[in-house]
Amino acid sequence: MDERLGGIEFGGTKTVCVVGGxxxxxxxxxxxxxxxxxxMDACAAFFAAHEVAAIGLGAFGPCDPDPDSxxxxxxxxxxxxxxxxxxxxxxxxxxxxxxxxxxxxxxxVAALGELAHGAGVGLSSLVYLTIGTGVGGGGxxxxxxxxxxxxxxxxxxxxxxxxxxxxxxxxVCPFHGDCFxxxxxxxxxxxxxxxxxxxxxxDDPRYAAMWDLEAxxxxxxxxxxxxxxxxxxxxVGGGVxxxxxxxxxxxxxxxxxxxxxxxxxAILEGIDTYVVPPALGAQSGGIxxxxxxxxxxxx
Ligand code: ADP
Ligand code: ZN
Numbered sequence: 001m002d003e004r005l006g007g008i009e010f011g012g013t014k015t016v017c018v019v020g021g022x023x024x025x026x027x028x029x030x031x032x033x034x035x036x037x038x039x040m041d042a043c044a045a046f047f048a049a050h051e052v053a054a055i056g057l058g059a060f061g062p063c064d065p066d067p068d069s070x071x072x073x074x075x076x077x078x079x080x081x082x083x084x085x086x087x088x089x090x091x092x093x094x095x096x097x098x099x100x101x102x103x104x105x106x107x108x109v110a111a112l113g114e115l116a117h118g119a120g121v122g123l124s125s126l127v128y129l130t131i132g133t134g135v136g137g138g139g140x141x142x143x144x145x146x147x148x149x150x151x152x153x154x155x156x157x158x159x160x161x162x163x164x165x166x167x168x169x170x171x172v173c174p175f176h177g178d179c180f181x182x183x184x185x186x187x188x189x190x191x192x193x194x195x196x197x198x199x200x201x202x203d204d205p206r207y208a209a210m211w212d213l214e215a216x217x218x219x220x221x222x223x224x225x226x227x228x229x230x231x232x233x234x235x236v237g238g239g240v241x242x243x244x245x246x247x248x249x250x251x252x253x254x255x256x257x258x259x260x261x262x263x264x265x266a267i268l269e270g271i272d273t274y275v276v277p278p279a280l281g282a283q284s285g286g287i288x289x290x291x292x293x294x295x296x297x298x299x
Contacts (some may be wrong), residue, residue: 003297006052007289008043009106010059010088012080012133015039017046018286022294023117025286036075036086044095054100056292058109058285059088061136065104065147073103076150079174102296106130106285107138108145110237110278113288115140118279119235127231128284129154131218131241135181139229146229155181159220162213180221184214186240197239214240215249222250222275223257232266234275237284242277251275 004026007018015033020026027050031042047055062078064071073089089103104112111120111128120126120140129137137154139146146152156179171178172188182188189196193210200207218241222234236247251271258267266274278284 003053004051005290005293005297006047006050006055007109007286007293008055008057008092009109009285009289010039010057010075011106012060015043016286017043018289019050019052020286020290022291023287025283025290028286035082036088036091040088040091040095043092047096052099052293054102054293054297055092055096056102056104056109056289056294056296057089057092058104058106058289058292061105062150062153063088063103063105065108065151073101100293100296100299102292102299104145104292105136105138105151107136108140108147108151109138109288109292110284111138111140111235111288112145112291113280113284113286114235114278116291117287118284119276120233123232125230125232126235127154127225127229127233128235128237128278129221129225129241130238131155131185131236132238133186135185135221135238137225139231141229141231154221154225155179155185157221157224159183159217162216165213180217184217184221184240189214189240202245211243211245211249214246215253218246218250219253219257222254226254226258226262226267230262233273235278235284236275237278244277247275247277 009016014030016030018025018028029046062076064074064076075083075086107128114120114128115126124143125141127139135155159180171182172191173179173182193200193206255271280287
């Protein structure tokens with residue numbers, strides 16, 4: 001099947017439209033995630049210029065990926081101004097007609113891309129965790145995307161705090177304070193150390209302390225993910241997450257935290273290929289969205 005496919009990644013700050021085939025992005029366009037109407041109009045204009053047979057959508061959350069729910073395809077309880085209870089899928093259908101469309105969370109879509117064409121080729125289970133402005137995780141178990149009651153929120157797990165920080169930094173998650181997102185996402189790093197991408201150079205002594213603490217907290221999160229979902233591989237992406245300095249630190253901490261209890265060569269001997277950056281780089285989401293479009297077409 002050679003029909004052209006489309007994909008849209010709705011991010012908190014930017015939206016990306018792509019066209020291509022399974023595993024290949026041929027063309028992409030990015031624009032800021034303004035109001036819902038602006039974004040849906042821009043997507044409609046893109047797909048008016050690029051004809052496709054189906055579209056896969058990956059959206060920031062919380063959103064509703066349950067096809068049997070009356071609010072399927074909606075962005076639901078987001079704190080993002082103007083975006084609460086927005087019928088994204090319905091708005092796009094109204095503009096684009098009755099094309100086959102698949103809708104899922106941005107991180108599930110990225111997990112799908114990595115499983116089909118990236119770090120997870122040949123596997124049947126995988127977790128994709130992104131640590132950027134926020135933290136989110138998508139999961140595939142036995143070849144199927146994990147949904148459930150709503151969808152997993154792997155970034156909001158409660159984690160034990162470091163003794164040194166317990167009384168000095170309450171965390172920045174508006175809902176939970178010091179869940180992993182509240183202490184480990186980019187804004188939490190910026191609140192303590194300044195923007196890690198710009199203000200802290202590698203020769204600043206705070207640099208090692210920041211990454212050590214980040215790796216301690218990430219290891220706790222990955223420990224929980226391994227114990228609950230038993231993924232065959234974990235892909236860690238995002239502006240903070242995919243940093244080599246972090247992944248190098250987290251691997252031995254995850255092994256130490258699991259303490260030999262999970263008896264798998266992947267963890268005991270192959271940790272360098274167990275916790276990995278995205279093989280598709282910045283395209284996990286776009287390639288995943290095209291894959292979701294392909295699935296929508298064959299459904
Ligand atoms: P988003 O989550 O908004 O889609 P990113 O995944 O690029 O975008 O994450 C942006 C966050 O990552 C920002 O908080 C930024 O400070 C942080 N960041 C970007 N580059 C780096 C870096 N080299 N080291 C540490 N943090 C970084
Ligand atoms: Zn939280």
